[in-house]
Amino acid sequence: MKNTIVISFLLCSFAVSAQIAIGKTSVTNSSVSLEFGLENKGILLPWVTDPATMTTAVNGTMVYALNDKKVKVKYETGWKDLSVNTNGTTVDPVTNIDGVTIQNSATENEGAKVAIGTPTSTPGILVLEDTNKAMVLPKVASPHLNIINPSPGMMVYDTATKLLAVFNGSVWSYWRP
Numbered sequence: 001m002k003n004t005i006v007i008s009f010l011l012c013s014f015a016v017s018a019q020i021a022i023g024k025t026s027v028t029n030s031s032v033s034l035e036f037g038l039e040n041k042g043i044l045l046p047w048v049t050d051p052a053t054m055t056t057a058v059n060g061t062m063v064y065a066l067n068d069k070k071v072k073v074k075y076e077t078g079w080k081d082l083s084v085n086t087n088g089t090t091v092d093p094v095t096n097i098d099g100v101t102i103q104n105s106a107t108e109n110e111g112a113k114v115a116i117g118t119p120t121s122t123p124g125i126l127v128l129e130d131t132n133k134a135m136v137l138p139k140v141a142s143p144h145l146n147i148i149n150p151s152p153g154m155m156v157y158d159t160a161t162k163l164l165a166v167f168n169g170s171v172w173s174y175w176r177p
Helices: 002-016 099-104
Strands: 020-022 032-036 062-065 070-075 078-081 114-116 126-128 134-136 154-158 163-167 172-175
Antiparallel strands (some): 062 070, 070 078
């Protein structure tokens, strides 16, 4: 038991100051806290029933809202819709299985959190805590063509159009930074 505590402490200490690369061996520079490889894959945002009920959400929080099937980001004045199209879905077009049904059968740990940087009390599932580093989104050229079966709530940076791209379960929406 004592060894487990020591190992856990060492791993947590390492993770506090770490830069994370997923799908590659290292990040591109010291200003990056989290970076993804160049595969045709995206980052999947957490699915929430209704973001309006998330009273502790901080500015910059991004979610896939199940109540209206849209990707949303929290701003000081409320939630901004990033899914221009209003026909979002959680039904997988290949299997015809509704993802909400799968999600609803799972028990969620509301206290679950991964922090990169010095942990604070900021709520979230994945919280990038550094004040001088940023996340580099997965980069995909023409995600509407190259991500074969995207999931609702997926987000990438489209290197062909140089735009942020979000998928609402039906179509991709593109945003200029």
